[in-house]
Amino acid sequence: QVQLVESGGGLVQAGGSLRLSCVESGRTSGSYVMGWFRQAPEKEREFVAAIGWTADSTYYGDLVKGRFTISRDNAKNTVYLQMNGLKPEDTAVYYCADTLAYGSIWAHEYIYWGQGTQVTVSS
Numbered sequence: 001q002v003q004l005v006e007s008g009g010g011l012v013q014a015g016g017s018l019r020l021s022c023v024e025s026g027r028t029s030g031s032y033v034m035g036w037f038r039q040a041p042e043k044e045r046e047f048v049a050a051i052g053w054t055a056d057s058t059y060y061g062d063l064v065k066g067r068f069t070i071s072r073d074n075a076k077n078t079v080y081l082q083m084n085g086l087k088p089e090d091t092a093v094y095y096c097a098d099t100l101a102y103g104s105i106w107a108h109e110y111i112y113w114g115q116g117t118q119v120t121v122s123s
Contacts, residue, residue: 002026002112004096009117012086016121020081022096022114027077033099034072034079037107038092038119047105048094049081059105064090086121093118 008020020036035050049070050059058070067085072078079096094117097110104110 002098004098004112004114006094006096006114006117009094009119011120011122014086014088014121014123016086017082017084018086018119020083020094020096020117020119022079022081024077024079024096024098024112027098033102033104034070035097035099035104035110036070036079036081036094037097037110038090038094039116040092043092045095045107046092047107050103050105051079052102057103059103061105083119086119088121088123091119091121 003025006022012018033050033052036048037045038048039045047061048064051070051072055072069082071080097113099110101109
């Protein structure tokens with residue numbers, strides 16, 4: 001059974017940085033894409049970033065482009081999200097997920113999801 005576990009969330013002041021990690025276990029095959037989504041209270045889940053298996057393809061949501069960086073270490077089954085220049089509007093629960101759909105930015109195309117980690121940015 002595939003499991004995803006996020007970590008690294010917390011409380012940070014505006015302009016600060018956080019690094020999220022997501023460790024995947026249980027997958028035995030497949031060149032899968034890893035993605036990050038976020039969901040703020042009373043808002044729909046929003047695409048943040050995704051990265052292909054070979055890490056040469058990355059995709060970002062418009063609101064985080066230039067501030068967030070996604071990366072992965074396949075040897076450690078881990079994907080990272082480096083978040084710089086955080087803003088109060090970045091406050092949300094951040095989820096990692098995976099899919100076999102190359103280049104997907106749509107939550108419904110992601111198969112396995114983690115439990116989420118809270119990121120709170122104070123002004």
